[in-house]
Amino acid sequence: MEGLWLFSVALSAAGAIGFICIILVLRWVLYFRKGLAWDGGAAEFNWHPVLIVTGFIFLQGIAIIVYRLPWTWQCSKKMMKFIHAALNLVAFIFAVISMVAVFDFHNAANIPNMYSLHSWLVPTSAFYLSFNEQLVLGVGIYLIPATPVSWRAAFMPLHVYSGLLLFTSVIAVALMGITEKLIFALDNPKYKDSPPEAILVNALGVLLVLFGLTNKANATFNAINNRVNEEKHVFVFRNVV
């Protein structure tokens, strides 16, 4: 029960930090930038940070730990799988829309696409490959009933490793994006003069790191607990089949 109490605290912390991140990114674009629109201008670009933070970071983070919540261990296995898959699918759709927003904004403003390291990391690193591997193989292996149980068990360590790697990568790449945007957008006063917008968005960056840390700890340490507690075999079986 001690482990459960600690896990509940860490889970509440991750949830609270995640909500604050969403509030801060909305405050950033609605109060300091030009709000949200779909007109090829700066307000269209603003969908990019909003959708990445709410979808690709927050929803993906929830999807990662949804299996770890002890009070779901008695739920239908199929329902838990669909919740995990659905959250990841929504996160993926948000990410795609957020990228369309950037391309639209760049094209309308005659800014070249895909020149920065931030953008290079999307298609070239394991980041993108992981998501494809997670999405295509994850659905193929865990949602298609015909797939042999032995395949599901063999693929599980890679699925968990890749999922956590992707989650970490998304946060790292988001921090690069925040850095870029603050340098480009802040002009008078500049980023180096630390205006209120810079402080707010730096704080958002720090909180995204804390969300990643607490959420990953929930995923990792609870998995460690599971390995040593009495429910080990039930849990492993439920996660694989």
Added chain:
Amino acid sequence: MEGLWLFSVALSAAGAIGFICIILVLRWVLYFRKGLAWDGGAAEFNWHPVLIVTGFIFLQGIAIIVYRLPWTWQCSKKMMKFIHAALNLVAFIFAVISMVAVFDFHNAANIPNMYSLHSWLVPTSAFYLSFNEQLVLGVGIYLIPATPVSWRAAFMPLHVYSGLLLFTSVIAVALMGITEKLIFALDNPKYKDSPPEAILVNALGVLLVLFGLTNKANATFNAINNRVNEEKHVFVFRNVV
């Protein structure tokens, strides 16, 4: 033996990628920027990326996997500990000097210190805390003979987790630094026009990610192998005591 062969390939890949990263960062500062000096100018700043890549990323990466190399399992345990500690100590010293270089450069050019998200993440995130925890508790628990063996065993999962977290964080923060520097330094042509320097340094960033991935895979997957192979108890004992 299959595992060993795969590990050797991954290890060679990590080593080769690491060396290419060092060559690229030297090429960047010596050819595209104003070289290396200790004069408060741009050439002093250049020590920052050089020392972070060679020390805080490459040497720390080697320090992480030095215990995992199967051919060291027969070496003196004490010697392996000192190699691990010495590599991390050199990495830490390089990191400190690299930060002094930035403060010197900022102060000479009247640029404010610690305003960017890149700099905020150093003291506020688990990044810095991890290094202190690793350095102080790592030395206290593993290098002082009087520490009880049970403490060493209990602290090991946290030591490994924090070490890998720190290694990942350093690479993520380095990518933010690269992004900042390219935007600030490239003026005519600008970063968005993708001049040769931008391509070179973007490639450096991608290779740093690949170094992190291959090196972390060496640390993690070999650890998984160790858990299931016959040398499990010998290995665990050697790592703890």
